[in-house]
Amino acid sequence: MSEPIVEVSNLRKSYGDVTVLKGVGFSVEQGDLVSIIGPSGCGKSTLLRCLNALETLDSGTIRMAGVTLERSEGERRLDPRFHDFAHELRQRVGMVFQQFNLFPNKTILENVTLAPLVVNKEPREVAEENALRQLEKVGLAGFAKRYPAQLSGGQQQRAAIARALAMNPKVMLYDEPTSALDPMLVDEVLSVMKALDAEGMTQIVVTHEIRFARDASDYIIYMEQGEIVEISDEDEIFTSPKDERTRRFLHRFI
């Protein structure tokens, strides 16, 4: 078996007195689609934000796409190179937000080409050609010249996925990508993610879409109160959860 592309161990994070992550660890193989589920406030969004260093971890190790973020317990000062590593890591990891966070003053095409132009200094023609390919992939070929406000929620989220893909990420992170969407629009986003899975993209999804988690995931991580309670096969976790807490959370879906 090859080395896992994502490896997290003993990850801790607290805000003041509130401990949000109590030593979390898991790993993801290249090409896997992993769903993280759990009740609100269980720390799953914080975990995801720590993974690409939008939040700074308190201690633990994150090894992802060849970059290591590490901080030992009790280390008061952050390693001065931490931010360089974090910056390097973010260039290899794509992130999709619950609220899309598209740039409202830019067209969809400009949204998608901005980072390749600014960060990678790609020539405009190359960036635009690539952007159009990504937009086609998410089914927005004809929308390049529109502004975000002129698109539906589902279209906006697909544009956000295209924007992340334009940076050629090794791993995609999704923070509740369908929570802000009309139920009717959820599927168009999920099907894009399924298509990416089929292409072999490694994806970690924090979601409330239990049905999607069941259908599309390679396995599911169940979290509660800052801890990983159970990591199980997507069918197993529904039919025979190992932990009582998982059963309680999932009983409506079983």
Add this chain to the structure above:
Amino acid sequence: MKRFSLLCLIAAILCTPLLFSDLRAADPAGDKDSSELKWAAAVDSNAPFAFYDAHNHLTGFEFEIITGIARHMTRDPKFIQNSWDGLIPGLGRGLYDCVICGIEITAEKGQEVLFTDPYYITFEQLVVAKGTPPVSSLAELSGRKIGTLEQTAALRMLEETPNVVVKSYAEEINAYNDVCNGRLYGVLLDFPIAKYYAGPNPALEFTGPPFGKITYGIAVSRSRPELAKQINAALGEMVKSGELRDILSRWGLWTPTMAKALKQQADPSLPDTEYKAFAAQFEQEGGIIARLKKYFVYWPVILQGCILTLEISILSMVLAIVVGFLLALMRVYGPFPLKPIAILYIEIVRGTPLLVQLLILFYGLPYIGIKLTPFLAGMLGLGLNYAAYEAENYRAGLLAIPKGQMEAARALGMTHRQGLVHVVVPQAFRMVLPPVTNDFISLLKDSSLVSAVTLIDLTGAYTRIATQTFDYFGTGLLIAAIYLLIGLPFVRLTGWLEKRLSTDRRTPEPKPSFWLGLGA
């Protein structure tokens, strides 16, 4: 960031000539090749001494005298404007060769400067409202309110007269107006001023005998007695040839006093054409058209005032935007020392009056060796003051951009700086556009304060015209209308920009054209 450094560069380039003009003015005059005769005066509302006429040309009897003197000395006269208070100190610093500005020869002033022979001898003239009983001595003014100008011989004479209530004015025309309005019993001022500012007014009349004796002399530096000698020689020739009498006659200032002093004939050698031309401006003609025609004569002054007002407003606004933007970044994102510095700057500048700041920049800084040109002082004062307000605008704009925008930028691999430049700032810019235009309109109006640092902007033009036409009312309305007019295009420009940059376009529509997009 690139764009902003470009703006800075443009601002710097625009300012360069101003800096240089300052350096030139600071060049010591004396030791240079002396083909020029640099003379200084304060020429605002200074008829008939030296003043700008309706066509913005320098004129006046002193102007003609100094031009004549220079000709006799075979030197080119070069005029240097200064404020009244700065005339003598400027002489000490070597900014010019001499001062001719109705300066009375006194023993006191003789300590500071060297005076040439007098070029004009006159007296104080009392002016009262028409129909007032005649006054034959100053003592009769006991208990009366009498007006005069600051720092004049007349002021001294009035203060030595018991029980006279003295009101001192900065502009002679306001003093005479207050006699018409009944606020003053009379005004005591040098005869040439009375002749030009009260003489043409039918509501006023001269009364009493000539009071006192005043001699005007040209002031030169005490260290240059040879220059004083040369000027005296030139002046002597002008007296002998009758040139001086001709000049004074044309200006209506050839008086028996003068004739006696020079031992020449008492009757004027030429008709008083210059006085007549000046007095004609006072004649009230009926009807709006006639009035407008009268103002129209002053269009060069008004135009120059407009240009200066626009120049100084636009340059100040550029400065305010650049500095304000930096302050906002310092305040919102700056690390320890920068943040409190920005806050301190903003609080101090917003908490003190703009006029005080301008006066400190222009009149205060020379005490610590920094001498700014009036233009530079005005521009810096306005720009640095408005920077504080701009900073608060931008801060609000920056804080109003949702956090998710910066997060998205960083998640895409941008640095914090790249996120600011490419994502946050452009959005904040759109958001603050309306308040910034608002500020520009208000800066345009506040720029009128620069007339306090001797600049002739639109407000300066107002004072100049009003003091020459005796008409603060009509001129005031005209100038107010011009301010309104030059502000309008900017209001409309923003309306158009706002529409063009609007971020919430649900349906694609053609970009609004500049004129059709107005006012909607």
